Amino acid sequence: MGLLTIGAFAKAARLSPKALRLYDELGLLTPARVDPVSGYRLYAPEQLEQARLVAWLRRLGMPLARIRRVCALDGAAAAAEVRAFWAEVEADTAARRELAAFLVGHLSWKEPAMPLGIRYAALSDAGLVRERNQDTAYAGERLLAVADGYGERGAPASAAAVGALRRLEADGIPAGGLLNVLEDAVERAGRAVDGVTSAAPGDAGTTLTAMLWTGSQLALVHIGDSRAYVLRDGELFLITHDHTMVQSMVDEGRLSAEEAASHPERSLLIRALGAGADGTADMRLHDARPADRYLLCSDGLSAVVPAGEIRRVLAESGGPEPTVRALVALANGSGGPDNVSCVVADVVELERQ
Ligand code: MN
Numbered sequence: 001m002g003l004l005t006i007g008a009f010a011k012a013a014r015l016s017p018k019a020l021r022l023y024d025e026l027g028l029l030t031p032a033r034v035d036p037v038s039g040y041r042l043y044a045p046e047q048l049e050q051a052r053l054v055a056w057l058r059r060l061g062m063p064l065a066r067i068r069r070v071c072a073l074d075g076a077a078a079a080a081e082v083r084a085f086w087a088e089v090e091a092d093t094a095a096r097r098e099l100a101a102f103l104v105g106h107l108s109w110k111e112p113a114m115p116l117g118i119r120y121a122a123l124s125d126a127g128l129v130r131e132r133n134q135d136t137a138y139a140g141e142r143l144l145a146v147a148d149g150y151g152e153r154g155a156p157a158s159a160a161a162v163g164a165l166r167r168l169e170a171d172g173i174p175a176g177g178l179l180n181v182l183e184d185a186v187e188r189a190g191r192a193v194d195g196v197t198s199a200a201p202g203d204a205g206t207t208l209t210a211m212l213w214t215g216s217q218l219a220l221v222h223i224g225d226s227r228a229y230v231l232r233d234g235e236l237f238l239i240t241h242d243h244t245m246v247q248s249m250v251d252e253g254r255l256s257a258e259e260a261a262s263h264p265e266r267s268l269l270i271r272a273l274g275a276g277a278d279g280t281a282d283m284r285l286h287d288a289r290p291a292d293r294y295l296l297c298s299d300g301l302s303a304v305v306p307a308g309e310i311r312r313v314l315a316e317s318g319g320p321e322p323t324v325r326a327l328v329a330l331a332n333g334s335g336g337p338d339n340v341s342c343v344v345a346d347v348v349e350l351e352r353q
Contacts, residue, residue, distance in 0.1 A: 003032055009043035013051040020051070026064055028054045028071065057082075061089070088253035101237055109287040111216070114349040116288060118213050120144060121320035122343045125328045127300055128336030135298050136162045136206075137341035139320075142169050144211045144343045146226045148298040151204025151274070156196040158206040161273055164189035165210050165221075179283055182212065182221050186273075186281045193273040205274015209240060209296050211286070211345075218294065222282040224272045226341075227302050229310070230286070231293040236311035239286065243271035267299060292347040300340030301331045320344040 010017045023029040024041060029051055031041035043051075050071055057067045062085055070078045122139035126132065134154035138145045145165055149158030165185050189208060197204040207224025220228060225242045241247065245268040249255040260266060271278045293314055301310070305327075313330060317323040324342045331340040 003042035003044055006031075006041045006043065009048070009051070012045075013048050013055070015051060015055055019055070023051070023054055028064065028067055053078075060085070083256055084253045087250060087256040090257065091251050091253065098237065098239070109289075112290065112349070114290070114351075116216055116290060117348055117350045118144075118345045119320055119348055120343065120345040121324045122341070123324040123328050124341040125332065125336075125339070127339050128332055130337075130339055133339045134158060135300065135339040135341040137296075137298075137343050138162050138166065139343045139345065140166070140169050142213050144213070144294065144296055144345050145208070146210070146296040146298050146341045146343055147206045147208045148224065148226050148300070148339065148341070149204070149206040150269075150272075151197065151200060151202055153197045153200040153204040154206065157193045157204055157274060158208075160192035160196045161189040161206045161208045162210070164192040165208075165212075168212055178212070178214065178219050178285070182219055182283055183281075186221055186223070186279070190273050190279045194275060197274055203274065203276070205272045205277050207269065207298070208273055208281075211294065211296065213288075213345075216288060218286045218288050220282070220284045220286055223279060224269050225267065226296065226298045229295040229297075229314075231295070231311065231314045232289065232291075234315060236307060236314065238307075239284075241282065243269055245270055261303075266303070288347045290347055290349045294343075294345045294347075295327075296341075296343040297327070298339060298341040300336075300338035301327055301342055304331050304334045304337065304340075314344070320346055 006017045006020055010020055024031060029047065032044040032047060033042045035042065053071060054067060057070060066085060070081050073081060120139035122137040124133060124135045124137040132155060134149035136147045136158040143165055145162045147158035147161045149155050168185055193206055207226040209222045209226040209228055211218040211220050211228065222240045223243065225244050227238060228240045230237050230239055244266065246255060246260040246263045246266045248270060250257055250260050271280060273279045295314060309330060313326050314323060317326045323344045327342045328340050
């Protein structure tokens with residue numbers, strides 16, 4: 001079959017001649033021949049496939065240099081490249097979605113008309129497979145915390161981390177410098193964990209995800225792969241970022257979210273409290289709103305139960321007490337492969353005294 005004029009080729013590819021001229025200028029699709037006299041572009045029928053691919057990749061929002069790279073690859077390698085690109089887009093969108101939600105909340109936050117309080121419950125369970133429970137869960141008037149211990153002395157490690165933070169319950173919240181107080185508390189927790197794990201053979205340590213209630217805000221401290229979520233206006237937001245090797249690979253686009261979920265090394269932590277581990281904590285202030293519902297959980301829930309199910313149970317199970325029981329039952333109903341811990345706290349308006 002002979003060469004097609006740009007008009008005929010555009011029609012067959014369902015693209016405009018203008019788009020084809022642009023692709024040529026950008027080096028994405030070079031015509032088979034350019035008539036030396038008229039300057040008309042001529043295309044070979046077998047270029048149709050590539051023309052369509054370029055159009056699809058542009059619709060996907062892929063940068064030009066990357067489209068050029070994909071077009072040079074064979075089917076399987078091209079598919080892998082598109083998958084990697086999309087993982088990056090989703091990771092970036094997720095990070096920006098969280099930031100946007102945070103900013104919307106922050107900018108629309110007003111000093112609550114009524115004093116606020118929290119209603120809370122905590123529950124920790126060994127699950128159906130593990131012999132011991134190395135998680136620690138705690139909920140009190142000011143402190144909510146989940147810690148997931150690992151290694152030979154995992155249980156005392158998680159208990160020590162939460163125990164060190166519990167001093168904040170008694171000390172009261174200073175007017176200023178809340179994040180400094182938390183930073184000191186995390187340092188104390190790290191030393192307490194070192195104290196109970198240093199004699200243990202092999203690696204031992206714990207995750208720590210905790211929130212401190214100030215009366216209008218929640219100060220979040222987070223190290224490891226336990227998680228904090230907030231259910232607000234019926235939507236579930238993850239407000240922590242997993243400190244795992246697979247999550248950092250997802251962030252870099254080297255792994256898709258689905259691949260990460262089934263990765264054999266998915267629980268490998270890049271930050272934790274414990275000997276030789278990077279114990280740097282993420283810290284952040286979170287403005288609370290009446291009717292917010294917070295969930296802190298260990299990976300025994302989040303790695304086993306899909307987010308949609310967690311959202312449904314949080315939205316439908318009544319008070320904190322039945323909700324933590326329902327969440328633990330959900331994890332165990334999915335096989336209960338790991339220790340599971342849940343803390344649920346509702347922000348409520350208190351009657352004025
Ligand atoms: Mn766990």
